[in-house]
Structure formats: structure tokens, C-alpha cells
Amino acid sequence: MSKKPITIHDIAEIAKVSSATVSRVLSNSNYPVSKELQIRIRKIAEESNYIPNMLGKQLKNNTSTTIAVIIPSISNPFYSSVVQGIEETARENNYTVITCNSQQDPALEEEYIRTIMQKQIKGLIISSISDDKTLLRSCMQMGLNVVAIDQVIEEDQVSQIKFNYEKGGYMGTKHLIELGHRQITYLTSKLDRPSRRSIYKGYKIAMEEAGLAPVSIESGAEELYNAIHDFDLGKKLADKVLALSDKPSALFVCNDMMAFGVINRLADKNMQVPEHISVIGFDGIDFGMMIHPALTSVKQPDYEMGKMSCKLLFDKINNEAVAAYDIVLQPQLVIRKSVKPLQ
Amino acid sequence: MSKKPITIHDIAEIAKVSSATVSRVLSNSNYPVSKELQIRIRKIAEESNYIPNMLGKQLKNNTSTTIAVIIPSISNPFYSSVVQGIEETARENNYTVITCNSQQDPALEEEYIRTIMQKQIKGLIISSISDDKTLLRSCMQMGLNVVAIDQVIEEDQVSQIKFNYEKGGYMGTKHLIELGHRQITYLTSKLDRPSRRSIYKGYKIAMEEAGLAPVSIESGAEELYNAIHDFDLGKKLADKVLALSDKPSALFVCNDMMAFGVINRLADKNMQVPEHISVIGFDGIDFGMMIHPALTSVKQPDYEMGKMSCKLLFDKINNEAVAAYDIVLQPQLVIRKSVKPLQ
DNA sequence: TTGTATGCGTTATCAC
């Protein structure tokens, strides 16, 4: 049984003024109110533990101080770092963040987008899994500001934090080649998303440039997504490598979690990394430094990606005139211990 | 420039009925409306892409379909699993979740709580860092439903998902003793939180029961919190162990992230786990299976903790009469590869 | 400088 919260009208009554005046003071409007009244009203508000009701405010102004984030899964460390960056930037701007896990399910993604619209949220940062952008498009027409991360959305009005996946794939492969590796196999989950295809493309270009034959092993389609799914996928791919009669000297794995699985299974079968075989990952998540051997990887700046996407979003929200623009983040090689130079 | 969204009034006008009737139909009220009108109104709503405005609804009804979660940091895998559980359960109930990272900072925690109240949110799941519960208490009086996880809050009305930390500490220690270990050192971050003290207590009881002398190494106070902070802390504690002339045969580390750091530093100094020294962790996060050696740990059911806390919260929200009740989750030993039996 | 009145989109109360 909670007592009814006090409103500006209650304060107005106590102060013997109109609620308009109270509103002007308490909402920090620059509308002129006498110093004396300001003090009196603030005092009463303080004493009565007044809490402004943002619902009323937002309904009136058609504004919102909440943004939404749609990602595949928060328990994936890459995305949790992204969200951390978003949340910090949002808080600095006095916004709160609604986090939505799409679980790689287009239907869920759509459900979330609908809810977001109903809640009158004006800003969305999304790693979209769905191919069908008609809903998103109509939401943008109705005023939703959208920033795409991780997965490109080819729509006008959608700003993007892009990442140069292709260059990343190229860099990682080049690194192995420069260390003397010739037989480099690319291990990947199903190549059904643009980001994955780009990494693979970069790998292929680097191989061909060096006159080497690209070889890839691709996993089947994914079932429902969860935290350790990629890890298990990595194990399965490692099994396929182990079954090869002519084994490569290095493995390029399409993300770190899968690389962990690869290394783990290899170790189980007494193939030491990097002594017997070298492994390089992709993403450069912090956990890479915690495993043995510490994982060499192509770093995708997760936390920074979160911060930038949020800044970009606020730019759009506060500045309707501004044209949509993209930011392209560059990959960086994180050299640790999982790659051995070949003489 | 977004066009004005359509409302029940617009639909009423098109259908030549009153907005009251439209509301009755579209809000699925059980108020009687003729079949014919129902169909007509739904058709128009559909065709015009009507999106209900939850702000209006909530302002009118003083309800909310958003809950908030306050945790130290989403980039800590333990909490990201908790949040995953919360978010899934919330979505099943058509609620969305606002995630707040307190960074172990009481001031930030308070700031978030105030925002939550302003947004008229009725439910909060919190791992509280603050000692001062006066704000939280007054919020509960104003109708906020609170469920505490991870850190106990001794207040009436606060329901808790407790975890039997002491038993966990006892179990882990007992496991080492049963495998023949006699010199077991407990490695911990600063014992300033109840949960940490309880684990230590369990360790101590098990040691004393076996006639062994408890030995602990405690780190200094923590600075600002972040993802790999615990990992680095573990490294530092490992250094202290390495400096010991008489080394223990086993280490009990107060959480998994720190245990990763311990193992990592030990390996750097050519002390193999578990060949030279055994290590057991606490939390049982999934990443434990990915490192080498796979970490034996006391499992705290993170994901389930999230699910249950959310269910408990909805129970309170929907059922004001119900008395606050606690749930006590039991620890479970996850035996992997980081502990060696001593003969 | 202050007050009055209205509307944001919805639902509930009351009349018909």
C-alpha cells in the first residue's frame, strides 16, 4: 500500500502559487520567476521529497530519455563490452538503456522493435540479424533514430559504426604469412552474415596475394544462440582439422570464442598451441589474455564501438538536421602467444 | 521530420465511433463491444499502422512494464549471465529491462535509483554496494518493489535471492582436504562485503574441523571497478604466494576471474596447475571450462539466479499482499582439472 | 512576474 506521490499541484497548493509557476521552477525552465518564489518552491519540493514524473513530462513533450540496444546476447563478452560502452555514455547524458537480447532470432528482434516504439523510445542501437528491414524503415519514418553496429544496414538515415572486417581478415592472415606460415586454414561459422563474409574475403585476398591456396572449413547453420555455443562450435571445427591427413600449420578462426574452443579441443588431443599448430582469433576480447596460450587476435574495439555508437545516436537525436554519417573503425593486431614463427 | 503518430482518436474519427470504444477494443478490455465494431476498429488500426502509446497508458494507470537491474558491471561474466536470465524472464512477461552499472560506486547507485523512481518503474533487482539504505527504504515506501541478489539487504519488504556462500566456502575447502591437501591458502579481495566474508568463514570452519590452520592472503581496497580488474588482482596475489618460502599445495581463490589471474601468473613463473599447485575458484562461470587447465570451482547458479529473481519480483509486483520471502540457492561443486589429488 | 486553461494519449466513470 503505497501512498500517492506528490505532484507539482500539491506543491503549488502548499506554496499558494499556481502549478505553472512550480513547473517553471522545478523544470529549470528559463522562464522568469521571482527569486523569492524560486527559493520557497524548491524548499517545499525538497522537504516533501518531490519526485518529478517523467511520464507526464515525456507525454507532454514527446521526448524520451531512454535508448534501446538490440544485440544477439549479453552473455557474449564482445557484446557485453559494447553495452558497457553504450551504457556509460548514455548515463553521462542522463539517459538510461534498455537492453534486448535477440538471440539471433529475427522474430524476437521484431518484437523488441515494436515494444520500443510503443514505449516512445527515440533512439536505437542495433546489431541486426533480420534480413527484412521494412519494419525498421517504417519506424524510422515515425521518428526512430537508428545506429547500426556490427552488422551493416543498407538504408539511408541509418548511421553506422562500421568495422573494417575485410582489412582485419587481411591483417590477421598477413601476420601468419609473414611469420612463415604457408598452410593456413580459415575456420568459420556459417558464412551467412556480411561481417563473416568480409573477414573471409580479407583472408582470401591475403592468401592469393602471397600465391597461397585459401582453404576454409565452414560450420553448418546455427541453432539457437547462447553463450558457449561458439565455444562448442570451435571444438567441432577442431575435430575436422584433426581428421585431416595433411594438417595446416596455422588456423585463422572467425571469432575468439570459437578460437577458445579450437585450442581447447586441440589440447585435449595433445596438439599444443602454438608448438604444434598456430591459432589466431578475431575480436580481441579481453578473455583472450586469460587463456593458455594467450590468444593472438585481430582486435575489434568493442567498448569504444559502444561509446561511439551512443555518441553518434545522441548526435542524431539532438540534431535532426544532421545527415546520417558512418564511422569506420580500423582493426588492430593484438599479438600474444598463440602463434609461432616458422623458420 | 516525422509525421505525427496516429492515436485512438484518429481511429475513432475514421470509424465514426467514440475514442472510448476504440480504447475498449484495442486494449483488449473485456468491456462489451459489438462484434461488428470490434472487427471494423481492428481493421482500421491494422491498416493505419496504429502503435499504442504506452506513456499515456501508464500515466493513466500508474503502471509500468519496465523493470530495472543494478549490478556492478555488465562486462563481468557472472553478472552478464544473471542479466541474461532476468531479461529472458522479463520478456516472457512482456516487460523490458533497464540495465545499470554501478561500477561499485555508491553515488552512482543512488543516482540510478533516483532515475528509476522518476521513470515510474515499479520493480528493481539490485546487487547493492551501498551501506546506506535510507534512499532505498523510502523508495519502497513509495511503491518500489525490490529484490536483492548477490548482496544481502537486511530490510523488511526486500525479498532476496540468497546464496549459501558459507556452505560454498566450506564445500570447496572440504574438497581439497578430502583430496589430501593440508596446506590450503585462501586468496581473497578485500573482505569488505558480506558475501566475501561468508565464503571465508566457510573456508575457516572446514579447515578448523580438519585440525588445519587457516591461512589467508587479502588484497587491499579496490579502486574503480572494471572487467579485468579481478584478473590483475589475482596476478598480484599469485606473486605473494610465489614469494612464500613454504608454499601451500592448494589455493582457494574467492572468485573465478581472480583464479584466472592466479593461474596465469603461476604459469608465467613456471608453476604448473595442478601439477605443482592446485587451484579452486568460486562462481563457476562458464569461462572456467575454456581456460587451461579447466578450473574447478564452486558454482553459483548465475543464470538461474537471474531467472528466479525476476520471477520473485513479478510475484511482488502482481501480488501486493504477498509477504516478502527469500530463496536460498545452494552451491555446487564443479570438478574440472585444476585440482590434483595428493597421495 | 504570475495565473488560467488546454492538451499530450490513454482509460475509467458515468450517463444514455
Add this chain to the structure above:
DNA sequence: GTGATAACGCATACAA
């Protein structure tokens, strides 16, 4: 079964 109207809490156009 349906409609008119008030109210939720707030901000603002307009009046004074």
C-alpha cells in the same frame, strides 16, 4: 453497447 468527459502529471500559449 456506445458515447461524452474527466483524469493521470506535466509544460506551455495566452491572459493578466
